[in-house]
Amino acid sequence: MTATGTRAAEADRVFAALANSTRREVLRLLRDGGPQPVQALADHFDMRRPSLSEHLKVLREAGLVSEQRNGRQRIYRLEAAPLADVQDWLHPYERFWREQLTGLGELLDRIPDDEPS
Amino acid sequence: MTATGTRAAEADRVFAALANSTRREVLRLLRDGGPQPVQALADHFDMRRPSLSEHLKVLREAGLVSEQRNGRQRIYRLEAAPLADVQDWLHPYERFWREQLTGLGELLDRIPDDEPS
DNA sequence: ACTATACGTAGGGTTTTTCCTACGCGTTAA
DNA sequence: TTAACGCGTAGGAAAAACCCTACGTATAGT
Numbered sequence: 001m002t003a004t005g006t007r008a009a010e011a012d013r014v015f016a017a018l019a020n021s022t023r024r025e026v027l028r029l030l031r032d033g034g035p036q037p038v039q040a041l042a043d044h045f046d047m048r049r050p051s052l053s054e055h056l057k058v059l060r061e062a063g064l065v066s067e068q069r070n071g072r073q074r075i076y077r078l079e080a081a082p083l084a085d086v087q088d089w090l091h092p093y094e095r096f097w098r099e100q101l102t103g104l105g106e107l108l109d110r111i112p113d114d115e116p117s
Numbered sequence: 118m119t120a121t122g123t124r125a126a127e128a129d130r131v132f133a134a135l136a137n138s139t140r141r142e143v144l145r146l147l148r149d150g151g152p153q154p155v156q157a158l159a160d161h162f163d164m165r166r167p168s169l170s171e172h173l174k175v176l177r178e179a180g181l182v183s184e185q186r187n188g189r190q191r192i193y194r195l196e197a198a199p200l201a202d203v204q205d206w207l208h209p210y211e212r213f214w215r216e217q218l219t220g221l222g223e224l225l226d227r228i229p230d231d232e233p234s
Numbered sequence: 235a236c237t238a239t240a241c242g243t244a245g246g247g248t249t250t251t252t253c254c255t256a257c258g259c260g261t262t263a264a
Numbered sequence: 265t266t267a268a269c270g271c272g273t274a275g276g277a278a279a280a281a282c283c284c285t286a287c288g289t290a291t292a293g294t
Contacts, residue, residue, distance in 0.1 A: 015136035080213035096197035
């Protein structure tokens with residue numbers, strides 16, 4: 001946990017930040033293109049630059065990007081630590097999608113309490 | 118992809134569904150307690166039952182739960198396939214948090230274009 | 235047939251999200 | 265110093281999220 005809020009509120013912010021295709025695309029651009037100033041990112045979107053600035057703010061407050069000032073530019077950089085937290089959160093569910101992919105889950109779930117004959 | 122919308126819209130729905138602690142707790146209850154009717158889930162929350170029903174609707178539309186009618190009950194079951202998609206989405210970012218945990222990322226990022234001497 | 239139970243939906247209020255235009259602030263260039 | 269550039273913020277409109285209290289529908293029990 002960083003500074004602000006509870007653990008659940010942090011997860012809220014990270015998932016909410018990811019729940020928007022523009023913001024996911026920003027993360028991809030930073031991942032594939034490295035740290036970039038705002039205008040370079042904005043060029044990829046059909047959206048006014050101030051709106052993208054607000055998306056960057058959401059990503060910043062989720063800890064998914066950081067900014068570094070360079071003259072009059074602000075270089076944004078991917079910060080992947082919250083994504084590692086997402087993967088940790090996913091982990092206890094992993095056996096479920098493996099079961100369901102093999103069709104084993106449905107079988108087990110249809111036998112609620114008693115043993116198979 | 119299921120039936121409705123684009124791939125990005127699907128990801129929107131999944132991440133948005135996860136961006137709420139009540140809904141994440143529902144998933145945990147289904148994971149740890151197995152398939153359950155609505156009232157059994159509702160007992161864990163300080164919230165009216167109709168509100169929880171709406172949360173279940175959000176989870177259903179994200180494909181994260183399914184319902185199976187049993188008399189006048191509706192048994193909700195965890196559907197983990199969308200979570201597998203989330204893990205797939207995370208995968209290209211994995212090297213970033215590994216780099217950043219070792220402090221290697223910062224070093225590399227400070228050398229923008231030219232080769233190291 | 236009547237009542238109770240289990241659940242969803244309708245409608246409404248409040249807050250948040252997401253876009254916009256206008257503007258302010260700091261930095262670089264002329 | 266004046267102008268242009270890069271970026272954030274303020275304020276506002278439209279839509280969505282999230283909670284509530286009614287209410288409707290279907291099944292189960294008496």
